[in-house]
Amino acid sequence: MSLFRSIVFTAVLVGSIVGTAVTAVQFFGTSQLIAKAEVYEKAGEALPAAGAAAAVPAGHDHAAMAAHDHEEEGWEPADGVERTAFTLAANILTAIGYALALTGLISMRGKALGWREGLMWGLAGFSCVMIAPLLGLPPELPGTPSAPLADRQVWWIATAAATACGLALIAFHRKPWTAVAAIVLIAAPHVIGAPAAPEGRHALAPEALEHQFIAAAAMTSLVFWALLGSLTGTFFRRFEA
Amino acid sequence: MSTPYMVSSSAPVATASATRLLQSAIAACLGLMIVGFVGFSHIEIVHNAAHDTRHANAFPCH
Numbered sequence: 417m418s419l420f421r422s423i424v425f426t427a428v429l430v431g432s433i434v435g436t437a438v439t440a441v442q443f444f445g446t447s448q449l450i451a452k453a454e455v456y457e458k459a460g461e462a463l464p465a466a467g468a469a470a471a472v473p474a475g476h477d478h479a480a481m482a483a484h485d486h487e488e489e490g491w492e493p494a495d496g497v498e499r500t501a502f503t504l505a506a507n508i509l510t511a512i513g514y515a516l517a518l519t520g521l522i523s524m525r526g527k528a529l530g531w532r533e534g535l536m537w538g539l540a541g542f543s544c545v546m547i548a549p550l551l552g553l554p555p556e557l558p559g560t561p562s563a564p565l566a567d568r569q570v571w572w573i574a575t576a577a578a579t580a581c582g583l584a585l586i587a588f589h590r591k592p593w594t595a596v597a598a599i600v601l602i603a604a605p606h607v608i609g610a611p612a613a614p615e616g617r618h619a620l621a622p623e624a625l626e627h628q629f630i631a632a633a634a635m636t637s638l639v640f641w642a643l644l645g646s647l648t649g650t651f652f653r654r655f656e657a
Numbered sequence: 658m659s660t661p662y663m664v665s666s667s668a669p670v671a672t673a674s675a676t677r678l679l680q681s682a683i684a685a686c687l688g689l690m691i692v693g694f695v696g697f698s699h700i701e702i703v704h705n706a707a708h709d710t711r712h713a714n715a716f717p718c719h
Contacts, residue, residue, distance in 0.1 A: 492705035506707035516688025523681040555715035568717035
């Protein structure tokens with residue numbers, strides 16, 4: 417089997433397993449919290465709209481901004497089975513995507529791995545795309561105020577990339593200066609700082625719910641990456657042989 | 658690994674490792690494109706379909 421096919425086979429198999437497992441975990445965790453937050457979000461949207469009709473002081477644009485956020489009501493999956501099915505599909509696709517990237521990187525290093533080395537790679541992935549972005553842009557519940565989407569996406573991607581380069585420098589080079597460069601790379605996005613949410617606006621969901629969501633999202637991601645890494649380590653070796 | 662072996666097979670080894678690197682890199686890029694599409698696309702329908710996945714993965718949303 418060609419190397420590319422081995423990588424794709426590994427990624428599709430691992431992604432399908434991990435995406436399904438993580439959907440089950442989310443069903444009892446983050447998805448429940450998102451549903452709770454949406455109750456606050458919908459109530460928050462209804463309130464300013466009613467308030468705006470009854471003479472809101474000029475210059476106070478909170479109501480206008482909150483209403484604007486959800487002006488564009490396109491198609492969305494109906495709550496229940498349909499929504500869960502789309503989440504399952506999106507989770508499997510995300511897992512296959514991350515598995516392709518992880519297996520590709522492992523294969524570039526050119527060494528056959530076992531589940532344990534795979535787990536280490538998975539934990540590195542967890543650090544790059546969950547822990548590092550989380551420091552500046554924590555996982556958000558619907559109805560949380562935030563900076564413009566494109567700015568946050570650029571910061572997120574740059575942070576994940578810088579952390580990945582930093583960890584690679586630490587893992588694969590042994591010179592002191594590469595370690596220093598790695599620390600600088602990992603710290604830089606946080607020194608620059610994530611795009612800040614506009615002042616004067618606050619989340620619609622209670623803070624306790626937001627904290628619960630951050631912990632649930634981070635722990636689900638830990639399970640995701642631990643599984644993704646160790647399964648990739650296990651299967652890639654077999655497909656490649 | 659002895660030196661004569663290295664010398665006699667250096668060209669095929671280099672080609673093989675370049676092929677390996679290329680195939681791995683294409684796979685990794687393909688993977689990142691899939692993640693980008695699911696998690697970062699600005700298309701409204703993609704956003705709504707993958708909504709809960711985006712929030713749970715801490716992808717910037719809304």
